[in-house]
Amino acid sequence: MPWQKTFDVAETLDKAMQTFWAQGYEATSMQDLVERTGVNRGSLYATYGDKRALFLAALRMYDDRMRDNLLRRVEAAHDPRDAVRQVFLRFSEVNPESGVNCGCFITNTALELAPHDADVCRIVAQAQRRIEAFFRRMIEDGKAQGTITAELDAGETARGLLASMIGIAVLTRSRPERDLLNGVVEEAMRRLG
Amino acid sequence: MPWQKTFDVAETLDKAMQTFWAQGYEATSMQDLVERTGVNRGSLYATYGDKRALFLAALRMYDDRMRDNLLRRVEAAHDPRDAVRQVFLRFSEVNPESGVNCGCFITNTALELAPHDADVCRIVAQAQRRIEAFFRRMIEDGKAQGTITAELDAGETARGLLASMIGIAVLTRSRPERDLLNGVVEEAMRRLG
């Protein structure tokens, strides 16, 4: 196979992303990635660069999908109040595709790498700001439509929802109890009135 | 020094704990621990066992201190409402001793190891349940004293505060902005009425 690769670049990056997502950066070896993607060492290095570059590409892919496949679609398909709930449910419920819930890749990375890697920190912080802005916009829209309490401070409440969402992503990995996670979601929704 | 060690066992464990806390388990090598504690390899192994045992001892030490030096003291020194705020501030403000804020060791560990290590998961989940129970008790006491809104469901609100606290611990490492962290604390306190 000379003039074109024998593997799908995006599909392989997706498998690498799932591996990093589930195991973290340090706990994932290049050998793990070779086995999970089915692509050889040399090809991985030639295509994506070294381990850190591959991780950054995976993180950006996750970030892009969160923006395009989650926030955008949810905003288009639901009223503001339900849109917020849908985002929460995404992180509290088991992924129907993989059958497991690895929480949030951004949140996992925020704790493991953000304090020690400026490039990672920038991507993570930007993703968190985007979610915060999404919540704020939904709250403002909901207030305008009358489905969310008008007295709320949109900015402060959005920050609170962001923290709650992150908390859910963590609890999902340490206490995957349906009652607990649903309870946190309901408590968060109740703040919206 | 034959019949007694030349280093303080608890003090050395404290230094190891701070290293694991700041860097995580995988990113911390035994060589790091030797340098940070000033204790030699052989002594660390003879005293604490292997790396995982040392980590578990450090995690238990953190858990014990959170129970004895944070929750217990805060509960004794403040009214229920302020006690909740004090716990939040502990995780959102820079530690005056170390000069940095590494977030919450339990939360860091919840993401990195809890899904893949049953012993770690048990310690982490128990610590989280203890904080949740603390919040619930403070809410019930505050309701009885009239400083917290009587209409609140103590159990559900406590779960919400736990998630918010975890969110703060994560944001501290990825977006250490005073306005953001204070805002989340204020939003959480506002729920108590």
Place this chain on the structure above:
DNA sequence: TCAGGTTTGGAACGATCGTTCCAAATGAAC
């Protein structure tokens, strides 16, 4: 003062880490 058992420090182990390198395989272009 001497003997005994414990701690200590550092050398050394095999395994695995991330990374590099290269001969073999490949299929489009001529």
Place this chain on the structure above:
DNA sequence: GTTCATTTGGAACGATCGTTCCAAACCTGA
């Protein structure tokens, strides 16, 4: 069919990982 740029698979690199081991240093009890 020949040529050739490119990919491929796996061997191999040095570094570092967690861990083990042991001679030397040491203080306590006799």
